[in-house]
Amino acid sequence: MKETELFLCLLTSCVSCCFPPGAAGPRLNNNQLYKFSYTTDVLLDRTRGSKEGGTGYKISSDVDVNLVWRDPGSKDDQLIQLAISNVRIGPASRRSEKKNVLHGSTAESVLGKTNLAALTKPFLLHLRNGKAKAFYSYWTEPSTIKNLKRGLASLLQVQLNTGKVIENDVSGRCTVEYVAVKGQVTRTKILDTCQTEETGFTTHSQVFGVSRKSSSVTTFTLEDGFIRSAVAEETHSLAVNARRSAAAKVLSRQTLALVGTEAGPLEAAGKDVAGVVKSIDGKLAAVGIIAEKVKSQCKGCPSLFEHWQTQQKQLEPASLSKATAPRSFLAFIQSIRKASKDEILKVLKSASKTSLPQVVDAVTSSQTVASLDAMLEFLNFTDAKGFVLQERFLYACGFASHPNERMLKVLLDISKGKIGSSDIKESVVIIMGALVHRLCEKGGCNLPTVVQVKKTILDGAGSAQAESEIQMYLLALKNSLLPEAIPIFTKYAESEVGAYSTIALTALQRYDVNLITDEVKRTVGRVYHQNQRIYEKNVRAAAADVILSSNPSYMEVKNLLLSIGNLPHEMNKYMLSKIQDIIRFQMPASKVLQQAMKDMVSHNYDRFAKVGSSSAFSGFMAQSADVTSTYSLDILYSGSGILRRSNMNIYGASKGAMLHGLQVAIEAQGLETLIAATPDEGEEDLESFAGMSALLFDVQLRPVTFFKGYSDLMSKMFSMSGEPMNVVKGLILLTDHSEVIQLQSGLKASAEFQGGLAIDISGGMEISLWYRESKTSVNNRGALVVTGNVTVDMDFMRAGVEVSFETEASLDFITTVQFSEYPFLVCMQMDKTTFPVSEYLTKYESLSSGKSVVSHNSKKQLVPGSEFPLHQENSNMCKKVFDSSW
Numbered sequence: 001m002k003e004t005e006l007f008l009c010l011l012t013s014c015v016s017c018c019f020p021p022g023a024a025g026p027r028l029n030n031n032q033l034y035k036f037s038y039t040t041d042v043l044l045d046r047t048r049g050s051k052e053g054g055t056g057y058k059i060s061s062d063v064d065v066n067l068v069w070r071d072p073g074s075k076d077d078q079l080i081q082l083a084i085s086n087v088r089i090g091p092a093s094r095r096s097e098k099k100n101v102l103h104g105s106t107a108e109s110v111l112g113k114t115n116l117a118a119l120t121k122p123f124l125l126h127l128r129n130g131k132a133k134a135f136y137s138y139w140t141e142p143s144t145i146k147n148l149k150r151g152l153a154s155l156l157q158v159q160l161n162t163g164k165v166i167e168n169d170v171s172g173r174c175t176v177e178y179v180a181v182k183g184q185v186t187r188t189k190i191l192d193t194c195q196t197e198e199t200g201f202t203t204h205s206q207v208f209g210v211s212r213k214s215s216s217v218t219t220f221t222l223e224d225g226f227i228r229s230a231v232a233e234e235t236h237s238l239a240v241n242a243r244r245s246a247a248a249k250v251l252s253r254q255t256l257a258l259v260g261t262e263a264g265p266l267e268a269a270g271k272d273v274a275g276v277v278k279s280i281d282g283k284l285a286a287v288g289i290i291a292e293k294v295k296s297q298c299k300g301c302p303s304l305f306e307h308w309q310t311q312q313k314q315l316e317p318a319s320l321s322k323a324t325a326p327r328s329f330l331a332f333i334q335s336i337r338k339a340s341k342d343e344i345l346k347v348l349k350s351a352s353k354t355s356l357p358q359v360v361d362a363v364t365s366s367q368t369v370a371s372l373d374a375m376l377e378f379l380n381f382t383d384a385k386g387f388v389l390q391e392r393f394l395y396a397c398g399f400a401s402h403p404n405e406r407m408l409k410v411l412l413d414i415s416k417g418k419i420g421s422s423d424i425k426e427s428v429v430i431i432m433g434a435l436v437h438r439l440c441e442k443g444g445c446n447l448p449t450v451v452q453v454k455k456t457i458l459d460g461a462g463s464a465q466a467e468s469e470i471q472m473y474l475l476a477l478k479n480s481l482l483p484e485a486i487p488i489f490t491k492y493a494e495s496e497v498g499a500y501s502t503i504a505l506t507a508l509q510r511y512d513v514n515l516i517t518d519e520v521k522r523t524v525g526r527v528y529h530q531n532q533r534i535y536e537k538n539v540r541a542a543a544a545d546v547i548l549s550s551n552p553s554y555m556e557v558k559n560l561l562l563s564i565g566n567l568p569h570e571m572n573k574y575m576l577s578k579i580q581d582i583i584r585f586q587m588p589a590s591k592v593l594q595q596a597m598k599d600m601v602s603h604n605y606d607r608f609a610k611v612g613s614s615s616a617f618s619g620f621m622a623q624s625a626d627v628t629s630t631y632s633l634d635i636l637y638s639g640s641g642i643l644r645r646s647n648m649n650i651y652g653a654s655k656g657a658m659l660h661g662l663q664v665a666i667e668a669q670g671l672e673t674l675i676a677a678t679p680d681e682g683e684e685d686l687e688s689f690a691g692m693s694a695l696l697f698d699v700q701l702r703p704v705t706f707f708k709g710y711s712d713l714m715s716k717m718f719s720m721s722g723e724p725m726n727v728v729k730g731l732i733l734l735t736d737h738s739e740v741i742q743l744q745s746g747l748k749a750s751a752e753f754q755g756g757l758a759i760d761i762s763g764g765m766e767i768s769l770w771y772r773e774s775k776t777s778v779n780n781r782g783a784l785v786v787t788g789n790v791t792v793d794m795d796f797m798r799a800g801v802e803v804s805f806e807t808e809a810s811l812d813f814i815t816t817v818q819f820s821e822y823p824f825l826v827c828m829q830m831d832k833t834t835f836p837v838s839e840y841l842t843k844y845e846s847l848s849s850g851k852s853v854v855s856h857n858s859k860k861q862l863v864p865g866s867e868f869p870l871h872q873e874n875s876n877m878c879k880k881v882f883d884s885s886w
Contacts, residue, residue, distance in 0.1 A: 027226065034065040079124060152254075154744060162178055209241050408436070691708075692704045733755070753789075789802045
C-alpha cells in the first residue's frame with residue numbers, strides 16, 4: 001500500500017471513531033435540543049497593535065439547535081432550526097468606563113426593539129452532506145440581521161474528510177480546504193478565491209497601491225456525531241506599499257460551544273424541504289446563504305455643499321503647498337462620491353475663481369457617473385477662455401485611479417467636437433493615449449471605445465500633415481504604450497525633424513525590453529552612428545539611451561565606446577559620463593559595459609579623458625524597506641556652452657514594481673547667434689526654441705514652449721521677470737483603494753485608502769547677455785497625505801480605525817552656466833528642504849443614539865534637508881562659479 005493511501009486510511013479511521021460510519025457531515029438526533037453558547041467579536045487596530053488596544057465590539061448569545069426534518073432516504077440531508085436568545089453586547093477588549101461607548105447599554109438599547117426581535121426569531125438551515133443547500137429567513141428582516149444569522153449558520157457547515165472543495169457560505173463562493181484528524185477538523189478558507197457581488201477598485205500603480213494579507217481558519221471539535229465546538233478566526237491586514245506603517249487590520253472571531261442537550265421537538269413530517277418549511281411558517285423564504293449588500297445610511301452627515309463650505313479655504317491656491325490641501329481634497333472626494341449631479345453642479349457654480357481649478361480636480365478624480373456628467377455640463381470646450389479648467393479636467397482624467405470606458409468615450413467625443421484652444425485639442429488626444437494604456441492594463445484592450453481610440457491615434461500618426469498634429473499623435477502613442485505603435489516610433493526615429501525623433505526615441509525607451517526587436521535596435525543604432533544622415537545631438541543622446549537600456553549586446557556597447565572621441569565636443573563628455581554612471585550605479589547594462597571596456601582599443605586614456613561640462617548622474621533620494629526612490633540628471637550642452645538638453649527623472653520602486661514619478665526635460669536650440677558662436681554639426685539651421693516637457697506618474701503631459709523663433713526669443717528676453725513658468729499645478733489622487741470585506745461572522749468591514757498629492761511644478765530659463773550667464777530651474781513643491789480607514793458599520797453600531805501620514809516637501813534643480821570664458825563654468829544644484837513627516841492613528845466607536853468615543857495618537861519627525869550629491873567635477877565647478885565675482 002502506498003504511503004498516501006495509508007495516510008488517508010488512518011485519517012478516515014480517526015474521523016469515523018467520532019462520527020457514524022459513512023457520515024458526510026454532522027448529524028443531529030431527532031427529539032433532541034442542542035444548547036450552545038455563541039460569541040462573535042470584531043476588533044480593529046493598526047497592524048502592529050497599539051498600547052491602548054483596538055476598537056470594536058462583541059455580541060454574545062445563547063443558541064438552540066434542533067433537527068426539524070430528515071430525508072428518509074439520506075441521513076445526511078437535514079433541515080435544522082436555529083434560535084438565538086439572551087443577546088448581550090459589549091466591547092471587544094477591556095477599557096475604562098470613559099472609553100467604553102457601550103457602558104450602561106443593553107442589547108435592546110443598542111440594536112433597537114425591532115432589530116432584537118428579528119435577531120431572536122428562529123431561522124432554518126438546509127444541510128446536505130455537511131454543506132449548506134439553503135438558508136431560510138424573512139425577506140422583511142434588515143440585511144444586517146440576516147447577515148448575522150448567515151454567519152452563525154455558516155459555522156455549522158463542515159465536511160468530515162480531508163480535501164479541497166468549493167462552498168457557498170456568508171463570505172461568498174470560496175475554495176475551502178479541510179484537514180480531518182482524530183476528533184478534529186480544520187477548515188481553511190482561501191479568501192482570494194471568494195466571489196461576491198460587492199466588488200471594489202484599486203490604484204493601477206503598485207508603488208502607491210495597497211496590499212492585503214488575509215486568513216480564515218475554523219477549528220471544529222467533534223463528539224458523538226455532532227459539533228462539540230467551533231472556533232473561527234479571520235484576519236485582514238491592509239497596508240500602503242509606499243509606507244507599510246500606514247496599515248490597519250481587522251480581526252474577527254466566532255466561538256460556538258456546546259453547553260448541553262435536552263429533550264427537543266419531534267421531527268416534522270413531510271416529503272421535501274420546501275413543503276416542511278411552508279408548514280412551519282409560510283413567510284419563511286430561501287434568502288441565500290451568501291451575505292447581501294448593506295446600505296449604510298449616514299445620519300446627520302452634511303450635504304456636499306455644506307461640506308464644501310467648510311473645506312473651501314484649504315483648497316485655495318495659497319494652501320496648496322500645505323498638507324491641509326490634499327487632506328481636504330480626499331475628504332471632499334468622499335463627499336462627491338455620494339452626491340448627485342445637481343449637488344456637484346451647485347458647488348462648481350458657487351466656487352471662487354481661485355478655488356475652482358481645485359474643485360475640478362476633486363470632481364474629476366471622484367470618477368462617478370454623476371461627477372463626470374456634472375463636469376461635462378459645466379465645461380464648455382468651445383470657449384478658449386476656459387483653458388485652465390479644461391486642462392485640469394483632462395489631467396485629472398489622465399491620472400484617474402480606475403478609469404472606465406465611459407471616461408475614454410467622453411474624451412473621444414470631445415476630440416471630435418469643436419475645441420476653442422489648440423493646446424486643449426492636443427491635451428485631449430495625449431490624455432486619451434494614457435487612458436488606453438490604463439484600460440489595456442486592466443484587460444480592456446478590446447472594449448469598443450478602446451479599439452476606436454487605438455485606431456484614431458495609430459492612424460493619426462501616419463496620416464497627419466501639420467507638425468503640431470504629428471507631435472500630438474506621437475505623444476498620445478507614447479502614453480498608450482501600445483505594442484502596435486513600435487513600428488511607428490521606429491519609423492519616426494529616423495525622421496529629419498528632430499522633435500519627432502526625440503519623441504519616438506524617448507517612447508521606445510519606455511517599452512518592455514522584450515518588445516525592442518533587433519530591427520528596432522538596428523534603426524536606433526543607425527540614428528546614433530549617423531549611418532544615413534546627420535542628426536542633432538539631443539536626438540543622438542536619446543538614441544544612446546535606448547541602446548543602453550535595451551539589453552545591449554557586446555558589439556552594440558563596443559561600437560558606442562569606439563564612437564567616443566569622434567563625437568561633437570560636448571557629446572563626447574556626455575557619453576563618457578553616461579557610461580561611467582551606468583557602471584557606478586550598477587544599472588542593467590553595467591556588466592556588458594565592463595566586459596567591453598577590457599578591450600584597450602575601446603577603453604583607453606584618449607577616449608576616457610575627454611573634458612566638457614555635459615554630464616549624467618544617478619543617485620538615491622530615499623531608501624527604505626517599503627520604497628526606494630532614485631533620481632537621475634542628464635545635461636547636454638552645445639559646443640558654445642548653451643544648454644541643449646536637461647533631463648531630470650525621479651523613480652519609485654516598491655515590491656518589484658517601478659513608477660516613473662517625474663520627468664522634466666528642458667530643451668533649447670538655435671541660440672548660438674546670441675553669443676556669436678558657431679553651431680554644432682547638423683544644427684546650423686535650427687530655429688531658436690526653448691521649451692519644457694513633463695511626464696508625471698507615468699503620464700506624458702502636453703509640452704510647454706518658452707519661446708519659438710528669434711523675434712519671440714528677443715521679446716521674451718527683454719520682458720523676462722525671472723519667474724518660472726508653470727508646467728503642472730493641482731491635486732492628484734495617487735492612492736485609491738476601496739473594498740468591502742465580508743467577514744465570516746456576517747459583519748462587513750469597509751476599507752477605504754486614499755492618497756492625495758498637491759503639486760506645483762514650474763520651470764524657467766534665463767539668459768543674461770550682459771553677464772554672459774544662463775540659468776535653468778525646475779522647482780517642485782508638493783504635499784502628500786495618505787489615509788486608510790477601516791470601518792465595521794452595523795447601522796446601529798459603528799467601529800473603525802484610521803491610519804494616515806502626511807508630508808510637505810520641495811525639491812529645486814538649478815543649473816547655472818557662465819560662458820564669459822572658455823572652458824565655460826557649469827554648476828548644477830539639486831536641493832531638498834527640511835520637511836516634516838507625521839503619522840496619525842484615530843480609533844472611533846459610535847452608537848445610533850449619537851453617543852461616541854474617539855481616541856487620537858500621532859508621531860512627528862523632521863527629515864533634514866540636503867543637497868543631493870552629484871559628481872565631484874560638478875562640486876569643483878560650483879565653487880568656481882560662486883567664488884567668481886561679477
